Amino acid sequence: MPETISTTPRTLDAVIVGAGFAGLYQLLRLRRAGFSAQVIEAGDGVGGTWYWNRYPGARCDIESMEYQYGFDPELPLEWNWSERYATQPEILRYVNHVADKFDLRKDVTFETRVTSANFDEATNRWLVETDKDDRYSARFCIMATGCLSSFQVPKFPGLDSFEGDWYHTGAWPHEGVDFTGKTVGVIGTGSSGIQSIPQIAKQAKHLTVFQRTANFSVPAHNGPIDETYKQSLLRDYPAFRKVARESASGIVRAPAQLRALDVSPEERDHEYQMRWEIGGFALGGAFIDLGINIEANETAAEFVRNKIRATVNDPTTAELLCPKDYPFATKRLCVDTEYFETYNRENVQLVDVKNNPVTSITPTGLKLADGAEYAFDVIVFATGFDAMTGALSKIDIRGRNGIKLTDKWEAGPRTYLGLQIAGFPNLFTITGPGSPSVLTNMIVSIEQHVDWITDCLEYLREHEVGTIEATTEAEDQWVEHVNFVADQTLYTRANSWYIGANVPGKPRVFMPYIGGLNMYSKKCEKVAEAGYEGFALDAKEPVGTR
């Protein structure tokens, strides 16, 4: 009978929420370790970020040879990346290839959103429920919900009245959008805006860009991958990957040795220019003091501003595009292809909305605070995400004593190592707040997290432990450490999504761990070696009791 089917939960070792890079690898690891697991995914396909963000120009900003899985030695050999920075369609094809290769889809429930997860203290199990009325009873609940998966459309009044079409970059239609002959408005100049604006400008009749904060952006210099470099990595990709994992950022590059202020202005500019020509994040790593010393930072900031001034023909537009209110690279550095050049096109206009914000969407377009109105066929919201906590907050998660995660996190997220939350036994977060995650090559961090979680579950099974739970003391110390490290840097001076500044009302807490993946991984290893120090292990009901 249907009632019986819907009320009897399916019993599993683990429910994994999300089928992006994290959820898929977690599924594979648990399956190989002999745990029963089911992935639940809101979309109708795998890929997470690369499934949802199909806007024109979407591509990775970490080089393809690094932005891929490293756990399987065959994968890098059998996938031939076509460009230095892979496009969204290519990354999505790659993730699908991985899902096919390891037959992962058979354990993924698609088009289903997890709505609640409740910890039952009587049975030490998580009851997970979905919008399709599916119910799961699982020993472990693993949140692979993504740091940048909860997209944000600002709550402008009047959006419902807009007679044209509107889109958010993070939920782009699968069939694409044809801007030919259209008058288009783009709101937002973060990475998504900076990638899509040049592409939209090429198609649209006219494009108006509404900029609240100018962003630092560095050219990608995209193109074919240098064959010698590629072959040198492929000769021993696991060794290359080990170096990535032991680095601070998950990206393999020689660490800077010098301080910007210890060299002459000429030497400094030479270094910046050399790195500008390499493209991408190379510039951000030019000197060791750029992230901690404002005077040093200003030298890099001014270098980029001068590049903008030299690129954009109209001096007023160029000055507007120059970031001046926060230190260089303390918001995610953007990596672009012909972004600043786009403002030299006759069909592109930049509108500063910093002190004259968008106040409403009208039936024909939008209105600014000073009363100016703009008419559009299409509005694109490149307005970002409720990062790191958004996807988790949308699920009604309740731990011991029915405590709600959103209540616990009212003043900002608190975790131990970004992996567990005190009061929420057997719940794990992959790249949760408090982990290096978004400040690194995410795939490298994801693999480190998933490996740690899987090893932990195997340990619990072997030692017949029923629950593992971060202690409040360990969590408090970790949160204090995360804040302490962030406070040593210039990052807290920027109104970034790292600090929740982009979501009205969100507590201002620096969410990722900025101490580096290398430091973080060592800490995780030490914790595990010490029998999961900082976690309370309870032998009440052994793992594997299904």
Ligand code: FAD
């Ligand atoms: P995601 O890929 O976000 O997957 C999470 C999945 O969980 C989603 O499919 C979502 O639908 C699902 N989900 C969430 N909540 C629920 C729920 N309640 N029920 C069911 N399903 C749910 N990182 C880099 O390191 N380099 C890059 O170049 C880079 N480029 C990026 C470009 C864009 C446009 C964006 C938005 C992010 C980028 N990132 C990049 C970060 C990127 O998110 C990670 O690299 C990585 O893809 C994250 O994988 P994930 O599996 O952790 O999360």
Ligand code: NAP
């Ligand atoms: P984002 O960096 O948060 O940028 C959102 C933009 O929208 C900002 O310019 C923001 O202005 C603006 N905005 C938000 N609300 C607004 C409002 N009410 N009025 C006017 N402007 C408003 O989001 P994103 O560009 O989607 O990027 C998010 C992250 O995803 C990136 O930092 C990166 O980690 C990842 N990503 C990577 C790539 C890549 O290159 N591979 C591409 C896309 C995304 P303020 O700055 O003033 O808040």
